[in-house]
Amino acid sequence: MEKIVFRRLLTGLGILIIGLLALAFILGILSLKRTQEIVSDDFQQQQLILAKATARQIEDGLAFLRRELRILAYSPAIQYLEDVAWANRMKVSFDELSKMGVVVIERIDFNGPAADKAFVLDANGPHLLRQDFATAPEVAWARDPANRGKIYQGPITLQLQGGHQAPSMIMATPVYEESVDESHPRATGNLDGVLLFRIDLSQFTGHYCANIRSGRTGYCWVMDDKGTFLYHPEKEFIGEDAFTARGQRDPAISFAAINEIQKTKMLKGEEGTATYISGWHRGVIRKMEKFVAYTNAHVGAACPYSHLSRADIDAHGRPGCKEIWPVAVVAPTDEVYGTIHSLYVRQFLIQGILIFALICAAATVIYYESRWSVELQAEVARTTADLARSQKQYKSVVENARDLIFLVDEAGAFLSANTAMARVFGIPAAGIVRKKVADLLSGEDAEAMLSWVQEAVHSRKSSEIKAAMRIKDRIFWFSTHVVPIFGEDGRSVEQVLVMARDITDRQQMENQMAQTEKLASLGTLAAGVAHEINNPVGVMLGFTELLLDKLPPDGKEHEMLKTIERQGLNAKRIVENLMTFARQPAKHEEFTDINRVIDNVLALVKNNLLTKKVDLDLRLAKGLPRVRGDAGEFQQVFLNLINNAAAAMPNGGKLTVITKTNPYNHMVEAILADTGTGIPKKYADRIFVPFFTTKKVGEGTGLGLAVSYAIVNKYGGAIRFESRAAEDGAEGATGTTFFVDLQPEYAAAQA
Template identity: 30%
Template sequence: MKEILRFLREARVGYLFFTSLIIIGIGFGAFEIIHQTLLTETSSETMQWLYFSRGVIVALVLMLWAAWTVYNYREYYEDRLEATKLRYSDIIEHSADAIITIDNERVITSWNQGAEEMLGWERDEIIGKPISYIVPDELIAMQELECIEFGLKYKGHVRNYETERLTQNGEKKLVNLTESFIRNKDGEIVGRSQILRDLTDIKMREEQIQQSERLATVGHMAAGVAHEVGNPLTAISSLVQVCQRKTDDDFLQDQLKKVREHIQRINKIVRDLVDFSRPSSMQAENVQINEEIQSAVGLLKHDARCRNVNFEMNLEDNLPPITCVPDQIHQVLVNLFLNAVDAMEGISEPVVTITTIREEQHIKLKVADVGKGITEEDQSRIFEPFFTTKEVGSGTGLGLSVSHGIISKMDGSIWVESEPGEGATFIIELPIKN
């Protein structure tokens, strides 16, 4: 009943009824006027013929009126239907999510722009391929498609299912899958629709939040460790110096010297812990990055580890200043340069190439070495606190983590590009601020 009332309302049946009454009234009224004015002496047989003609003419007029009205309404609703199709087509086509339809044989029948951007295939390349074409082999072996089909038949849909899909270049992309049936007007299942939402950025933000929480926890622990270790260490160092002054024995002097060297190494670890855990309270100011680079390189040339290292500097002239704490950016530069030197241990001609260039509203700094390079697995962890690729005892694993924190506070970014056996390049991008 509701559908009938809706149809009558949309079809404007009242309008049609009253216009039909008006046409009938005009038709019959016109004939009556003609009869009263012109045909008063007409015979009864003629009048019967006229009455019949009047009915036929009014009926023809009504039929023409109805046909014209139906034609106009049909055109109107066809235009509305076409506009609705275009609207929903635009929504589907320009959705950021990948929207895919497949038939009952699980062959891809449509592929929107979001799918092109997410997975890389143009629609002409992928339409007609089975949906398994974009599913990783291990998931096919685990019968994922069959599990999805079971969920569809059991609940009528599958929602928020985390899985992976293959991109055109063979990479796996983490996605959220929603799948449901497509039915025709008779209720028969004619296919399925899939909506894929890219979870890469979401997962990355979640990992960043977790990493920040871990760093905060480690920072508190580091501050406590530095405090507890620092005080006894100062006392031990003082006692060693007293012992060195009190003895002339060469053997003891040599052993005490080694003790002091180890104390200095522990002191460095404590300083790194303090730098990692304590935010800087120093004032930021405008700094010329090229001058800081030259200062850091000049300082390192007096370090025994850097005496045979060739520092090549390709510094762009007239770079605008960056806003930072000078001591902090100096600390970052020295750390990157020393890491590059350490990575080239055992190489006959070690070279550190330092490059600065301006790119729009950023200054990019590159520090490249010719060392053994960094594996892809290590690259993903290189900025984690206490992670190091150096031998045990050769590093604390805090230098790059501290540097990452400093650069992040400057609204900049730092990352590494490397291939094993081909050296590594650390890249810093810093904003130019007015």
């Protein structure tokens, strides 16, 4: 009886065990399928995250290029196509933008209705291109006044490069003369041309896609809105039709699934995940199934959501932005299924070992799931770091600028500030944000700044202001550009960008030069007045003294003569005071590097010389001793001489500047020779006389050479000149050469 019970128990236990094993097997199969679904979905979501991150980077990259295009178009060197300066300014941008696919920066110059000249910078350097650009679509677009301040994105075109089709695109903006500098103090506001970037889209999108890895071997590819590959790891696919390129490579495989996804999902602006059949992957040639996660980058220059925050875009999407580039991240399903299959094969094998096998399988599952989770987290971290680096590139442009750059709203609240601004105010940049203008500037300065901001908001135009401001008990002079930043509607101004350049040193130098010339004028005037008044006053006093000696002291006439004498002496005292003012005060003994003085002056007048087409031949001797005198006063001397030389060459010419030691008198000699009109002999004796000038009325005071002569003589030097003037019948080249001899340091010490 007990055996029967035991057998039944054993049979029941066996049936139970078999049932449990069968149930475990069935549950294992179901679990396998469910695990495949979960892991596949999780993997797809991670791929979708990568695709979204890449799309956002592409959008940010295009936005960065648009900002750089606008900033470059605001540059005076680009607007006025200043010699040399335009190429240097383009090169500053090209060195950075070429990493993002910009292969050409081109400034087309409008000449009335014609557009036949372009200033180009590419990998071969700057050059001038002449052809008819009048029919170019970007030129016609730029001529429309309604497009002022906007960005043009041309259609994607294919160009043959290295045997493959390379997609490219033009990004352009109109160039108006609206910035000012020293050479162009007044902006006309006229349309002067168009500035454009030529972008290699395979390089641009590859900048963001090339390093994308989904799983072990997954990769990223990008199409345009017509289904042409802009980037693909298979180089021969770039520039090809995404609907036919795969079939041409392997006609034996049907690519209907991926073509349907591209047509009905990706090109319609949708995002999601799917699978499709392919015949290759990174060098592996066989039929395989692939996961694909797809989204799109909104690339239109006029997309109304281009100014939304990232949180708003993620929450509400971007309906209405039709210009898209689909972005996809793909990986073979074997990378996921293979891992899961190997896991469950081991699990099924050890299920026969009951609990031990189950424990081992559970431990294996936990181990591999943990490992997979860590890999996914690391991949997300790498993607996040790539995005942060991309954002940092743009931020570094602003943060490393020497100018003060900040954003404010209409109420005068700071929205952002760069490092230069934080350094000037002595406050961390984060501490400036949300403060008001009145919190950092004094009352009058705050009101002035707020008025500039409100003027930009209401007029919706950029402006440049030169003004002084008090910051931390110090007066700074700034050249300030105020630029309105438009909102999503493209009409209302939401923010104002302010870029302020510290010109304090330059302003102080200009003020000092103006004050020096003013004092020289007043001194000469005072000396002249004193001389002219002293003579008649002396005669009056002399005759008064003679009459006083002849008249009795108690008479009425004697009293009247004493009054005349008293008033005459009063006039004499006033004249003596004028003479005291006219005399230059004594200087402390100091010595100056004459080469450095000349370099500083040439730095000030270089643009003026370029504008007047004056070539400069600079030959400064090395190892010259310092000379006796004040650097500021010598700077005034050479500034006067160089400006006079430039004025004497209205049609251009050559200015030669030489420094050396004079072998005859052992003094340091500066020679300035021009090829101008020359000084006629009839004026040779008067050029150092105060108020004498050969210039037109209003163009000169006649004090420059007089003051220079006085300064040089005050420090024991000498100034002379030689000239050949056409007016005197001189044959050959005309021009004037000035020789300035200055005492060297050792000679001054011996004296």
